[in-house]
Amino acid sequence: MIKVYKELNNILLVNLNIKEASLENGDAFKAEVIKLFDKYHKSIAINMSAVEYIDSSFLGSIVSVFKHLISFQADVVLVGLSKDITNLFALTRLDKVFKIYNSFDEITNQ
């Protein structure tokens, strides 16, 4: 579900390869991100450009992973959200919680 794209000094760039992010894959997503964090011990940028739909259960999994990482002073950064998902984040104020970028380039060029 998650493939490592590149490891930078302070952040790990990963691709989330699912079309529908829902209850069915939320727990597996959470387990994979936490496993990656345990291995790399750094913030994680998740490219979600393949995701077309996200339900509230999966949103819960993302927030839960975020809470876990911030307890270790690391961050979860979201990349490539579709227009619908960006709207959903704005409507529910999650855009105030997560750093959101259009592409990995925006992170690497910082």
Added chain:
Amino acid sequence: MAISKPKQILLVDDDQLFLKLIEQVFKKSGFKCTVAPSAEAAIILLQEGTKPDIILSDYLMLKMNGFEFRRYLMNDPAFKDIPFVFLTFFSDKDLVEKGLDLQAIDYVIKDTPINVIVSKVNNILFAVDKQRELSENEVKKAAKSLNIKSIPVKPPQIKEFSVDFWHQAYHDIPGGDFIDFIKVNDRYNFIVLGDIMGKKWMAWFFTFGFLSYVRSAVRFAAFNEEYSTAKILQQVNSIICFDEVLKDILSSLSLLLIDSETNRITYAGAGDLPLLQYSNETGELTMVSSSGLLLGLFEEGNYSEKEIVLNQGDRLFVFTDGMIDFIDKTGKKSDYNQFSKTLKPFMERENNFTHIAKSLFTDSLNEQVDDRSIISIYKN
């Protein structure tokens, strides 16, 4: 009689000819088929969101064989419970035992006539459905006997307003949406709509923890005559952030206070969808947003309150995200603006709320993907 959804089967075999043949037969029998020429390809399909009701996989394949494929799925919580049937030319007894050790539901020899294979798959799916139904009925019976409800039986009677609600559980199983109407006195009434992040029984179980805290915070506020919805939300959030069980569970919440004396409505929200306010004068639906974050996210939830004034004939809608989710030809979608557009024509010609709510989802494209809850507050 309800038309049942076609079952989806994932067929995995590196023999292209056999794969095509078996796909055609399953399609003719009413199945929705997805095919994969290898276990690796099947894994990619599953990871990309294919959700089969059953997997029928060959044993002998290049690179990853059927057993390795099954073992891989068993180690992934998202896939381990999908019924799995081995299909092979081998009739070796050891192989059968090995396959069954991997919790494969059945083992089919490829020489078996294909219509018999289809019947076998149908029987397995029937048995799986029956088992699921029995388990759900048991839990439903237990919940009923405990007399616990996360959705009220009827709407409240509130002076100067007509309040109504509509709720539809996802797959007819209680889920994470919860509604409450709390009457303080003839003047003050609270309206609560929450949505635990999750679905079905697991989310439903936590609704009672959240509801208990909301009810207590509202009662304490009323006792102290502090009618601030934002302060109540902050209090609920603080308690949840310290609750060992609930602190890892997130929920949205819309909290409204109706003052029947001044006709004012005070609203504060926690990660909820903006409300929709219909003006009878202009015929427009406008968004009413709040600033608060989901309950349980941070100790400081940034809750603030808004005052809403409804004039005669105006209406306010409070709803959960299941109302804005739908499925079209390209897949599942969440579209708030689309929901607002769908709702608007009903406002102009229809006044019966229950009829409005039901009519919103008569379109065949609007297959349900989550719990749906909507509360309507109408100013008489």
